[in-house]
Amino acid sequence: MTVSTEGLVSVRLKWNLPEDPDIPVHHFKVFWSMVSAKKKRQKNTKGVLNYVDLEGLQANSCYTVKAQAVSYWGQQRLKSVKASLNFSTTYLSVTRQTASSNPGNRATWPLGVGNPFYQDDQLQVRLYWKKRRAASEYHVHWGPEFCSHNVTRGPEKSITQENYMTLPGLLFSCKYKVTVHVTRSKGASKTESTTFLTPPCSALRAKSRKYIQCPEEEGVVLKVLAKPENLTASFSVHEGNITGSFLWRVLTPHRHPLITGFQVTWAEVTTHNRHKSLPNSIISQSQILAPNHNYLVVSNMQPGTGYKLEVRAVTMGGEGPSVSKTFQTPTLSSAP
Numbered sequence: 001m002t003v004s005t006e007g008l009v010s011v012r013l014k015w016n017l018p019e020d021p022d023i024p025v026h027h028f029k030v031f032w033s034m035v036s037a038k039k040k041r042q043k044n045t046k047g048v049l050n051y052v053d054l055e056g057l058q059a060n061s062c063y064t065v066k067a068q069a070v071s072y073w074g075q076q077r078l079k080s081v082k083a084s085l086n087f088s089t090t091y092l093s094v095t096r097q098t099a100s101s102n103p104g105n106r107a108t109w110p111l112g113v114g115n116p117f118y119q120d121d122q123l124q125v126r127l128y129w130k131k132r133r134a135a136s137e138y139h140v141h142w143g144p145e146f147c148s149h150n151v152t153r154g155p156e157k158s159i160t161q162e163n164y165m166t167l168p169g170l171l172f173s174c175k176y177k178v179t180v181h182v183t184r185s186k187g188a189s190k191t192e193s194t195t196f197l198t199p200p201c202s203a204l205r206a207k208s209r210k211y212i213q214c215p216e217e218e219g220v221v222l223k224v225l226a227k228p229e230n231l232t233a234s235f236s237v238h239e240g241n242i243t244g245s246f247l248w249r250v251l252t253p254h255r256h257p258l259i260t261g262f263q264v265t266w267a268e269v270t271t272h273n274r275h276k277s278l279p280n281s282i283i284s285q286s287q288i289l290a291p292n293h294n295y296l297v298v299s300n301m302q303p304g305t306g307y308k309l310e311v312r313a314v315t316m317g318g319e320g321p322s323v324s325k326t327f328q329t330p331t332l333s334s335a336p
Helices: 201-207 215-225
Strands: 009-014 027-034 041-046 051-057 062-073 076-079 083-088 096-100 111-113 117-119 122-129 135-147 156-160 164-170 174-184 189-197 228-238 241-250 259-268 284-289 295-301 306-315 318-328
Touching (some): 009 062, 041 051, 164 174, 228 318, 241 306
Antiparallel strands (some): 009 051, 027 041, 062 083, 111 122, 135 156, 228 241, 259 284, 306 318
16 A cells, blocks of 8 residues: 555555466456445456556545456356455555754754656656755665565665755655765764655556556566567487477567576477387476576487477566477488
């Protein structure tokens, strides 16, 4: 949950996607309302996403929410049973703390935080404070205390001689803590801390004239861009043993180096040449390769046999699309 400057609450609701469903989920329907209210609101989200953002909720209130998966079988629409959840919105107040050698001076140096804004393809916020006399520089430290999407990062720091700073590259839907520390010429120091909330990406995008690429959507885009291509094969024969060498490549943008490996499966598609004494031998195998391992070597392949090879990139956003191709191994010539 995050709270806007107007005091309204935004809640991100998440669920687990079905693993290898027989019928893909087309979209999810989400219904929610206050427990004491009869009027319900509804929102749909794509079947490839496992979350929805509910915005404009009242603070300190109890809500009930239901989610339902919708699929299509031909022209027939199929609906799952509804999963339900009750929750309450707790107002996340913005706190301010002051650490000083003089407790009576606590309110003389407040930190101000502006509204988060999206510029230069990143979320930013403006921080400002009252300029201190005889202060040579200010040490600013900031970092997320928690995020609704469970993605966080370590603290960052910067030094400035001004009494303001723009904090760049912030995460969406997080509570940040920022601290400004100043050391004066006489050796006395003063520290001021405050917290602020960053909005969900969808909320900021709804108010922006410029399209904003949300991080959770980048994972979906990445899975599409991570499709292997140019799958090729070559075979070598040594002392009656056929070895196949398979190679592929992936065109992935450098700013998305999130491929964690490749899943490769190969299987015989014709088995009439297989010896009768090997009826129960394995004719299909699968292997996970490292992300920098874009090739596979298979030995002891059957002569004159068709093999189907399938390669799928595995990314931090899930499994990407696969590419498959069928190859024919060479036939061994009879000994004279």
